[in-house]
Amino acid sequence: MPERPPRRDDARPIPQQGRPDRRRPELDDEDDGVFTVDTRGRRRGSSSRAARPVRTEPSRRREPRERPERVERAGRPVPGDARDGRDPRRAAAGPRPDGRRPVPPSNDRGPRPLEDERPRRRRRWLLLVPVLLLAWVGYLVFAPLHAWGTVTRVDDAPAGDRPAETPGNTYLLVGSDSRDDLTPAERKALGTGTAEGRRTDSIMLVHVPSGGGKSVIISIPRDSYVPIPGHGSNKVNAAYSIGGPQLLVQTLEQVTGLRLDGYLEIGFGGFNDVVNSLGGVDICVPFDMDDEKAHINLKKGCQVLDGKNALGFVRARYSDPRGDIGRADRQRQFLAAIMKGAATPSTVxxxxxxxxxxxxxxxxxxxxxxxxxxxxxxxLLAMRGAGNDSTLSLTVPIQDTAYQTRAGISVKWDTERAKALFTMLREDQPLEAPPAGTDGKPSGG
Structure with missing residues (x-):
């Protein structure tokens, strides 16, 4: 039987006779080195495929670099070398007994939980509230200051000698029926008529005491019969028609003995526009008012009046059984309603x-x-107080509302009571209740 050839995997190559075995050199039993084939000496075009083996140094296994020792700073681990791609917090946590990878602690630089964000947001809102409040208060102050620059100045300086300065402040508030600032269409819509010239529909003295106490608004009926400097005695309304604010101020200073510290006037068009800017005013109409000359037909009861009806309400005199005295009361009521509407939250x-x-x-x-x-x-503050009893609303003491004069039927003051009232104001005596005779009712005949 022929001899079985050796297996390929465990047989050693048989060298040929006459030729050295260059494919696998013999290894020394004591040498564990590694041989490689050197191909650097191969020449281009050489037909020999044999390569001279070159012995190299045995490879050495690289030891892992030691990681720097971790140091705790203020309770937080200092991140190690992140170049190996491992999370230093995982290494700080240490191995787990079950061999599973440890869960890293929460990242302080990552998003905070919702329960941590709520206190922070609450603090932000608490800081924002006072800022918004200051901004709003600033706006409430800025708006009237800016508006003050648009007011019209009126020459009200009276001629001649004036009364001496007195404690407290007394101002003149005038409602004018001038139609100069109204167009023909507005005059027709508001029912103001076409009368030319300037007259007063309302005259009021506003006294603000210096030592506390209530402010006082005193209505002066426009038909009051008084001496007018340089023009004899006449209705006080004539002073405004003849000499405007200057003569009216001079007349009232001489008849009352009070020095007037300021002057404010509003016309028909102004009444209408101010009411409409507030969206109307709440007025309690005391009785049914059907007044053709005032262009109103109002029913008794509290209601919201627009500019046109509010103007008719303060002007109406023929539908009021008290005539001019009743109109003075309604004018004070209207001014209080204006200021109340201006101070409501819907406006502010x-x-x-x-x-x-x-x-x-x-x-x-x-x-x-x-x-x-x-x-x-x-x-304005005194006008606002007329609606909550912090301001006294009075009428100059009257003796007769149908006093016959050369100027026609006029209003005659109760001289003694009027002097007593003006003396109290000059001396800045506090008033807590209306003095006698200031309710608008005639004291005689």
Whole structure:
């Protein structure tokens, strides 16, 4: 039987005779080196495929570099070498007994939980509230200051000697029936007529005491019969028609003995615009008022009046059984309603309405040359107080409402009571209740 050839995997090559075995050199039993084939000496075009073996140094296994020792700073681990791609917090956590990879602690630089964000947001809102409050207060102050620059100045300086300065402040508030600022269409819509010239529909003295106490608004009926400097005795309304604010101020200073510290005037058009800027005013109509000359037909009861009906309400005299005295009461009621509407949240918290009201009111009034914004604020605050009894609403003491004079039927004052009232104001005596005879009822005949 022929001899079985050796297996390929465990047989050693048989060298050929005459030729050295260059394919696999013999290894020394004591040498564990590694041989490689050197191909650097191969020449181009050489047909020999044999390569001279070159012995190399045995490879050495690279030891892993030691990681720097981790140090705790303020309770936080310092990140190690991140170049190996491992999370240093995982290494800090150490191996787990079950062999599973440890869960890293929460990342301080990552997003915070929702429960941590809520206190922070709450603190932000708490810091934002005072900022918004200051900004709103600033706006409430800025709007009237800006509007004050648009008011019309009126020459109200009286001629001749004036009364001495007195404690407290007394101002003159005038409602004019001038139609000069109204177009023909507006005169027809408001029912003001076409009369030319300037007259007063309302005359009021506003006294603000210096030592506390209530402010006082005193209505002066426009038909009051008084001496007018340089023009004899006549209705007080004639002083305004003859000499405007200057003569009216001079007349009232001489008849009352009070020095007037400021002047404020509003016309028909101003009444209408101011009311409409507030969206109407709440008025309690005391009785049914059907007045053709005032162009109104109002039913008794509390209701919201627009500019046209509010103007008719303060002007109506023929539908009022008390005539001019009743109209003076309604005028004070109307002024209190205006200020109440201006102070409501619907006006103050609405920046557009608040801006509209302040600028409409400023554009509708005329103020004296020496009247300051502080004087105007005193007048407005006194008007507002007329609606909550913090301001006394009075009428100059009257003796007769049908006094026959060369100027026609006039209103005659109760001289003694009127002098007593004006003396109290000159001396700045506090008033907590209306003095006798100031309710508008005639004291005789």
């Amino acid at each position: 918290l609405n920046p557009f309405r608040y801006w509209s009201f302040t600028h409409t009111a400023a554009g509708a009034v005329g103020v004296g040359q020496d009247t300051s914004i502080r004087d105007s604020a005193n007048i």
